[in-house]
Each structure stands twice: as C-alpha cells, then as structure tokens.
Amino acid sequence: MSTINKQNINKLKLFLMGLENRFSENSSIFKQVNTTYISGLKEFKGTGLYNNGDIKYNFNGKTETLNISQLFSNIIKEAESYDSLSLIYSERGSVILISADNKNVTMKNLDVDPIDAEDSNNVSSKSASASTRGTTSTLLNRDYYIKIGSADNLLKEIGIMSKDGKIKNDKIRKYNQIDRYVELLEGILDKLPKNEIVNILDCGCGKSYLSFVLNYYLTEVKRKKCHFIGLDYSESVIESCRIMAKNLNYRNMEFQAIDIKDYEPSKNIHVVLSLHACDTATDMALALGIRVNSDVIVAVPCCHKEFLSQYSYEPFKNILKQGVFKTRMADILTDGMRCLMLEAKGYEVSVVEYISPLETPKNTMIRAIRTSTENDKAMDEYISLMSSLNVYPALYSFLNDWEV
The missing domain is CATH 3.40.50.150 (Vaccinia Virus protein VP39)
Structure with a gap:
C-alpha cells in the first residue's frame, strides 16, 4: 500500500474540523479519541483522554497534553506517513468512526451500546453483538428504560x-x-x-x-x-x-x-x-x-x-x-x-x-x-x-x- 495521498489528507482535515467544532459544543460528554495507524502489517495505536478541557494523548510511548486543535493537527501530520488511519471519537452515547487511506476517507456514526464505548479500540467488532445484550430485565417482566448491560x-x-x-x-x-x-x-x-x-x-x-x-x-x-x-x-x-x-x-x-x-x-x-x-x-x-x-x-x-x-x-x-x-x-x-x-x-x-x-x-x-x-x-x-x-x-x- 502507499501512504494517504494529499487529496484525502485534505478531506481528513475537513472531517476533523467538524469534530473540533463538536468538541467545543459537547466537551462535557466527550470520552476519548483512539487512533490506529497502519503501515504494512504493523499497527500503531494512540489514545487521547479528557484532561481539564484538553486531551492527554499517548502515542508511540510519548504522552502530551494538547488542546483539541493541536491534537488533530498532530494526527493529520502523522497520517501523512502511514498507509491508513482509523480514528474513533467517543462521547457518552455516541461513537464516530473516521477511516482514511489512499483510496477514500469516510465518516460514520456507530450504533453502539454505551457499555462497549468504554473500549473504543474494539468498538467496530463489538457493535454487532451489543444490541443483543441486556435489552430486557425480567425483574418486573417489563422492558426497562435503564437497562442492565448498557447502564x-x-x-x-x-x-x-x-x-x-x-x-x-x-x-x-x-x-x-x-x-x-x-x-x-x-x-x-x-x-x-x-x-x-x-x-x-x-x-x-x-x-x-x-x-x-x-x-x-x-x-x-x-x-x-x-x-x-x-x-x-x-x-x-x-x-x-x-x-x-x-x-x-x-x-x-x-x-x-x-x-x-x-x-x-x-x-x-x-x-x-x-x-x-x-x-x-x-x-x-x-x-x-x-x-x-x-x-x-x-x-x-x-x-x-x-x-x-x-x-x-x-x-x-x-x-x-x-x-x-x-x-x-x-x-x-x-x-x-x-x-x-x-x-x-x-x-x-x-x-x-x-x-x-x-x-x-x-x-x-x-x-x-x-x-x-x-x-x-x-x-x-x-x-x-x-x-x-x-x-x-x-x-x-x-x-x-x-x-x-
């Protein structure tokens, strides 16, 4: 595979600008950002957690505290050196997946049970089974609003x-x-x-x-x-x-x-x-x-x-x-x-x-x-x-x- 081309890097920038605006509005429910870069057969993972308005981001053994704009600038710069990038942006009740490679850049909302959003690195593999777990408690033989499993x-x-x-x-x-x-x-x-x-x-x-x-x-x-x-x-x-x-x-x-x-x-x-x-x-x-x-x-x-x-x-x-x-x-x-x-x-x-x-x-x-x-x-x-x-x-x- 070849590294992500300039056109798709620019498209990635637009998607991340949208997430930056979302963060400014929804920072109180932001949970984390997870990145996975791929080069050949190797994966390189990063994790960013909320830290008093900024993001504490760990990648390649280095941890930095960055504002959201700095974080996304670093992610874009890093993406230029890899074959592909998967970025998972997690909020309470919502997970967004951005995938970028030399062919395309896509963004989609994942319908994920909140219990699975805790481990966002594995969210895509879990999403299919999440909807079948803990949907109904039989304590009163009713479908509960606050469901066992997700809550x-x-x-x-x-x-x-x-x-x-x-x-x-x-x-x-x-x-x-x-x-x-x-x-x-x-x-x-x-x-x-x-x-x-x-x-x-x-x-x-x-x-x-x-x-x-x-x-x-x-x-x-x-x-x-x-x-x-x-x-x-x-x-x-x-x-x-x-x-x-x-x-x-x-x-x-x-x-x-x-x-x-x-x-x-x-x-x-x-x-x-x-x-x-x-x-x-x-x-x-x-x-x-x-x-x-x-x-x-x-x-x-x-x-x-x-x-x-x-x-x-x-x-x-x-x-x-x-x-x-x-x-x-x-x-x-x-x-x-x-x-x-x-x-x-x-x-x-x-x-x-x-x-x-x-x-x-x-x-x-x-x-x-x-x-x-x-x-x-x-x-x-x-x-x-x-x-x-x-x-x-x-x-x-x-x-x-x-x-x-």
Missing part, C-alpha cells in the same frame, strides 16, 4: 448493582422506583427544547440517584444535551455526589451545598425536580421553580406536617375528629393546594401515583408544565380556600417573600 456503570456506582453485574436483592425495589421515575418523565422531557442545553435543577438532591439516572438516560439514550445542578444544605452529601459524578465521568453535573431559598441561578432553568423533600422543603422547591419560570416542575412530596396543625373545616368537624382521617385529609389538602397554586401560575398540572402505595404512602407525583400566563381565577380560588380552611401555606409565603 451497568451507573447502576454499580449508585449501589443498585453488585460488582459481578447482578441487581442486589435488597435493591430491586429501588431499581424499579428509578425506572418508573424515568417512565413518568419520558413524555414530558421530550417536549423540552431540542436545540439547546436543558438545565435541570434538583432541589434537596440528597444522594442525587435520580439525577444521575436522568443524566444517563437523557445523554446516552435520548442523546439530548443537558446540565444538572444539585442543591442540598449538607456539605457531606454534596461531596459524595461530586465523587460519584467524577467516578462516572459525568462532567455535565454540578453540586452546591446551599439552602434552596438562597439559590440564585446563573442560567436558564428548564426543569426543577424535588423528590421526597421533607414537609415545606417541597414548597420551597415549587416556589423556586415558579420564580425562575421553569418549563417543567416535578415533585414527589413527603412528610406533610404543615396543614395538620393549621386547618379546620366546620362541616367536616365530626369526621375530622378521627386523627387518621384528619392526617389523610391534611395530606390531600396540602398537595391539592400546591397543584392549584401551580395552575394559578400558568402550569398545566397532572398528579399520578409514582409507585405502589404498598411500598410507601408518600407516592404522589406532581407534574407541572408551563403553558400560559397566570390564571387569576385559580388564584382567587386558592385565596378563598386559605380563608375557608384557616391555613396560610408555606408555598404562598415563599412566593410572597421572593416578590418583595
């Missing part, structure tokens, strides 16, 4: 899967919960902007399991650009989240140890999440979502204590004297008024059971999609209910405090 790294990091690749017996319920969460958000997330980065704010994030799961699903399955911000007042919890993000190489995440009410976003927020934030912390998250005009607000409330000590309703006096009934009614009134306030602020609201009530009674998911301007009629109803029930909801208070 193994994620499931191991969040403690649901053992090192040998099996869902832990005591984590089956948790696995089903996170998959159900993704299922309930699937249609809503599809309505979010397609040509911009979707910013998702997790209020009272805790260990952020669901944010990690959504990050995986949006980035590697739906191939949607996204950025996650986790808020929690606990420094130790935030630090553990940062460690997990680093272990997973999820660079499109940030975590802040801060009270929700003190958070000031530096970018447009598209989605606000709140999972089992205790009592009025849910109201704080809802109020923040309303204040920042979030396109979507999703909350699974917990620990309804506020209304229990406040509300009274004379027509139901003889019913509510039973403590169990009064507690259950307090839960319904709390979430019902939360939904009414969201409607008053221009959101279309739906309420669904998140998981079976046999697993936990705190299983109500509130989903709100911003569709219009404020609804004065709904606000009038809200104010009227405050008077009738003798309550002053935290959500109403938080919103008023922010407006002052």
Whole structure:
C-alpha cells in the first residue's frame, strides 16, 4: 500500500474540523479519541483522554497534553506517513468512526451500546453483538428504560448493582422506583427544547440517584444535551455526589451545598425536580421553580406536617375528629393546594401515583408544565380556600417573600 495521498489528507482535515467544532459544543460528554495507524502489517495505536478541557494523548510511548486543535493537527501530520488511519471519537452515547487511506476517507456514526464505548479500540467488532445484550430485565417482566448491560456503570456506582453485574436483592425495589421515575418523565422531557442545553435543577438532591439516572438516560439514550445542578444544605452529601459524578465521568453535573431559598441561578432553568423533600422543603422547591419560570416542575412530596396543625373545616368537624382521617385529609389538602397554586401560575398540572402505595404512602407525583400566563381565577380560588380552611401555606409565603 502507499501512504494517504494529499487529496484525502485534505478531506481528513475537513472531517476533523467538524469534530473540533463538536468538541467545543459537547466537551462535557466527550470520552476519548483512539487512533490506529497502519503501515504494512504493523499497527500503531494512540489514545487521547479528557484532561481539564484538553486531551492527554499517548502515542508511540510519548504522552502530551494538547488542546483539541493541536491534537488533530498532530494526527493529520502523522497520517501523512502511514498507509491508513482509523480514528474513533467517543462521547457518552455516541461513537464516530473516521477511516482514511489512499483510496477514500469516510465518516460514520456507530450504533453502539454505551457499555462497549468504554473500549473504543474494539468498538467496530463489538457493535454487532451489543444490541443483543441486556435489552430486557425480567425483574418486573417489563422492558426497562435503564437497562442492565448498557447502564451497568451507573447502576454499580449508585449501589443498585453488585460488582459481578447482578441487581442486589435488597435493591430491586429501588431499581424499579428509578425506572418508573424515568417512565413518568419520558413524555414530558421530550417536549423540552431540542436545540439547546436543558438545565435541570434538583432541589434537596440528597444522594442525587435520580439525577444521575436522568443524566444517563437523557445523554446516552435520548442523546439530548443537558446540565444538572444539585442543591442540598449538607456539605457531606454534596461531596459524595461530586465523587460519584467524577467516578462516572459525568462532567455535565454540578453540586452546591446551599439552602434552596438562597439559590440564585446563573442560567436558564428548564426543569426543577424535588423528590421526597421533607414537609415545606417541597414548597420551597415549587416556589423556586415558579420564580425562575421553569418549563417543567416535578415533585414527589413527603412528610406533610404543615396543614395538620393549621386547618379546620366546620362541616367536616365530626369526621375530622378521627386523627387518621384528619392526617389523610391534611395530606390531600396540602398537595391539592400546591397543584392549584401551580395552575394559578400558568402550569398545566397532572398528579399520578409514582409507585405502589404498598411500598410507601408518600407516592404522589406532581407534574407541572408551563403553558400560559397566570390564571387569576385559580388564584382567587386558592385565596378563598386559605380563608375557608384557616391555613396560610408555606408555598404562598415563599412566593410572597421572593416578590418583595
């Protein structure tokens, strides 16, 4: 064979210019570059890994830290001395193969299971078998959104899967919960902007399991650009989240140890999440979502204590004297008024059971999609209910405090 001719070297340059632009837009999900040069019967391999905005590239026993432009310039210069070049550019959820020789230069996207993208040197030989592995778990006899096989790294990091690749017996319920969460958000997330980065704010994030799961699903399955911000007042919890993000190489995440009410976003927020934030912390998250005009607000409330000590309703006096009934009614009134306030602020609201009530009674998911301007009629109803029930909801208070 003869070395790659000048015409094809120029074509290779054009392809790499496109990848350079892609890197500038998608650097937060870039994984690695692998090169294989061939001269006669010999192969010479190089590997480039992300390193604080640059690429740490090893080739022929030499390691250099280069920016993406320098890396591709070096690769082009090196290609002039070889018979052919195969370059594999890997992102989370996407792999691109460029092949160049004296006859042609081609570029194609490889439909590869994310588990195989970890070893990009062998990606072409694996791609055919990848689609047949781990497609369906029979834990609930359903086709899971977060699939065993492709999501193994994620499931191991969040403690649901053992090192040998099996869902832990005591984590089956948790696995089903996170998959159900993704299922309930699937249609809503599809309505979010397609040509911009979707910013998702997790209020009272805790260990952020669901944010990690959504990050995986949006980035590697739906191939949607996204950025996650986790808020929690606990420094130790935030630090553990940062460690997990680093272990997973999820660079499109940030975590802040801060009270929700003190958070000031530096970018447009598209989605606000709140999972089992205790009592009025849910109201704080809802109020923040309303204040920042979030396109979507999703909350699974917990620990309804506020209304229990406040509300009274004379027509139901003889019913509510039973403590169990009064507690259950307090839960319904709390979430019902939360939904009414969201409607008053221009959101279309739906309420669904998140998981079976046999697993936990705190299983109500509130989903709100911003569709219009404020609804004065709904606000009038809200104010009227405050008077009738003798309550002053935290959500109403938080919103008023922010407006002052």
